[in-house]
Amino acid sequence: MTQLRFTTGAPGSRVIALGHYQPANVVTNADIAARGVDTSDEWIRERVGIAERRFAGPDESLIDMAVQAGAKALAASGLPAGEIDLVVVATCTLEAQIPNASARVADRLGIAGCPAYDLNTACSGFCYALSTVDSLIRTGAARHALVIGAEKLTDWVDPNDRSTCIIFADGAGAAVVGPSQTPGIGPVVWGTAGDRADLIYVKDRTSFIWQDGQPVFRWASATLAPLARAACEKAGIEPKELAAFVPHQANLRIIEGLAKRLGATEAVVATDIVTAGNTSSASIPMALDRMLARGEVPSGAPVLLFGFGAGLTYAGQVITCP
Numbered sequence: 001m002t003q004l005r006f007t008t009g010a011p012g013s014r015v016i017a018l019g020h021y022q023p024a025n026v027v028t029n030a031d032i033a034a035r036g037v038d039t040s041d042e043w044i045r046e047r048v049g050i051a052e053r054r055f056a057g058p059d060e061s062l063i064d065m066a067v068q069a070g071a072k073a074l075a076a077s078g079l080p081a082g083e084i085d086l087v088v089v090a091t092c093t094l095e096a097q098i099p100n101a102s103a104r105v106a107d108r109l110g111i112a113g114c115p116a117y118d119l120n121t122a123c124s125g126f127c128y129a130l131s132t133v134d135s136l137i138r139t140g141a142a143r144h145a146l147v148i149g150a151e152k153l154t155d156w157v158d159p160n161d162r163s164t165c166i167i168f169a170d171g172a173g174a175a176v177v178g179p180s181q182t183p184g185i186g187p188v189v190w191g192t193a194g195d196r197a198d199l200i201y202v203k204d205r206t207s208f209i210w211q212d213g214q215p216v217f218r219w220a221s222a223t224l225a226p227l228a229r230a231a232c233e234k235a236g237i238e239p240k241e242l243a244a245f246v247p248h249q250a251n252l253r254i255i256e257g258l259a260k261r262l263g264a265t266e267a268v269v270a271t272d273i274v275t276a277g278n279t280s281s282a283s284i285p286m287a288l289d290r291m292l293a294r295g296e297v298p299s300g301a302p303v304l305l306f307g308f309g310a311g312l313t314y315a316g317q318v319i320t321c322p
Contacts, residue, residue, distance in 0.1 A: 049252020
């Protein structure tokens with residue numbers, strides 16, 4: 001019997017560099033209330049913790065934002081575009097599904113001929129993408145990958161729906177991932193709760209995002225902390241050893257409660273939600289990149305990433321900071 005060959009790659013992979021992009025248009029809570037939405041700055045801050053968010057302009061596409069974030073991550077990595085042999089874009093808000101985002105992003109960044117695919121698990125998308133890329137590098141299917149979370153949620157939000165228009169925003173975050181002799185991306189803990197898929201959804205191609213916020217809040221509050229601890233255990237890290245905890249930026253109350261139940265007592269906790277809103281798959285790489293820019297997390301320190309959202313889906317892993 002003919003035996004097929006199997007490639008092997010590096011013992012591990014690591015995040016080499018990060019980059020992010022936010023649109024210039026800052027939208028405050030007062031701006032939303034001024035549009036006639038029945039809300040106020042106090043009401044929004046009390047319930048979700050958001051003070052402001054960024055909205056892309058009408059001529060600024062999801063692809064544009066992904067390219068901006070990807071270019072920054074590439075520049076920070078010091079690698080030429082020709083060294084990237086895989087591009088993955090995590091997104092759930094592409095205006096049209098064909099063609100995919102990743103091929104167009106790769107082309108605009110001068111990354112020619114490489115495999116490129118999109119991944120949609122909504123707000124957990126970046127962590128899903130990071131795990132799949134880690135596996136591909138370790139099996140030898142890729143060497144250097146560009147992973148991007150990019151969303152233009154304003155294309156899919158009813159500007160008069162108080163349950164969504166105060167929360168969702170636009171932006172992109174990116175990471176360059178490469179081989180490492182020691183693992184820099186820990187084992188993933190991931191899964192779904194498909195029986196609750198009807199809590200956040202888009203009914204059809206002419207509809208807006210709809211969500212039932214309170215059951216989602218209860219699910220996140222009751223379910224996620226043990227899963228986050230399991231990601232630490234798989235990586236051989238105690239929560240108190242974490243230098244930072246970067247959960248999906250869904251709601252400040254969820255973030256604070258999750259951090260407390262996790263027991264990450266020494267960790268800096270990302271609270272990008274306050275000034276960036278909920279940017280779905282872009283929120284984790286964007287928040288981490290901004291933390292690094294502020295000098296809040298040292299290079300090589302352990303950081304727990306944990307995404308969760310529509311599906312319902314979740315994924316998390318410990319990484320070492322670039």
